Amino acid sequence: MENILEVEDLGIMIDGEKIVKDISFFVHDQHITCIVGESGSGKSITMSAVLGLLPKVACKTKESKIMFHGDSMFCIYQDPMNSLNSSVKVGKQLYQMAKGYKKMTRTEFDQQMGIILERIKFEDPMRTLNKYPFELSGGMLQRLMIACAILVTPSLIIADEPTTALDVSIQKEIMREFRAINREYQTAILVVTHDFGVVAELADDVIVMHDGEIVEKGRVLDLFDSPQEEYTKRLLKASFEGAENCS
Ligand SMILES: Nc1ncnc2c1ncn2[C@@H]1O[C@H](COP(=O)(O)OP(=O)(O)OP(=O)(O)O)[C@@H](O)[C@H]1O
Ligand SMILES: [Mg+2]
Structure with a gap:
């Protein structure tokens, strides 16, 4: 091993x-x-x-x-609200992050992110990406970071x-996502x-x-x-x- x-x-x-x-x-x-x-x-x-x-x-x-x-390593921080810039829409910030790992246009990012966000039960992914961090809950921001991790598939x-x-039901959802990333991509x-x-x-x-x-x-x-x-x-x-x- x-x-x-x-x-x-x-x-x-x-x-x-x-x-x-x-x-x-x-x-x-x-x-x-x-x-x-x-x-x-x-x-x-x-x-x-x-x-x-x-x-x-x-x-x-x-x-x-x-x-x-x-x-590559991708980090999901303890406090997503404070690790993001509050005056820039989340979609733009996550795109900047993702670009550091994978070459892609904003359109490609939106398409791929849309698929992942739907999978992790965001009802309207494009609307979410168009919001500022303070318009979203801590749990949503945390799940957006996880979606970005899925998109860039780092090695760690x-x-x-x-x-x-986060409250208990969202905790469970997030742990499920981690396990899914680990199983699907061996990350x-x-x-x-x-x-x-x-x-x-x-x-x-x-x-x-x-x-x-x-x-x-x-x-x-x-x-x-x-x-x-x-x-x-x-x-x-x-x-x-x-x-x-x-x-
Ligand atoms: N930026 C900093 N300036 C001064 N001291 C710091 C700084 N960051 C951490 N420390 C000190 O280092 C020690 C370890 O802190 P650390 O944040 O790594 O703990 P932790 O195990 O992550 O705790 P928590 O579970 O509360 O997040 C603490 O005593 C803390 O005061
Ligand atoms: Mg700590």
């Missing part, structure tokens, strides 16, 4: 403090990998480093190695908390989440992060069946207790 992404000894410093503490992990090609951990554990900043988009305040240690073996999709801000997907429900639903492989370190990683079934580390056991217990309380 090949790795599409290999991260070795990644250290990230902010203000002289090591926020990410020399972590190593890999992402299997064609698989769905989840990085799970509590808020502030360093998941998003690790993804920024993988994407080559660390904020100005942060820097990598010189020992850090990030090796990407695919052709990185999705940071893709379902956190590797790296999902960042703090929710073990998402892990159970999606992951083949799991990486557990805590306070800038990886505490445990492995196949999802092994991790759920026999977590090795206390921290993982605590997180799992907290998630299941939460689920029981809700049902």
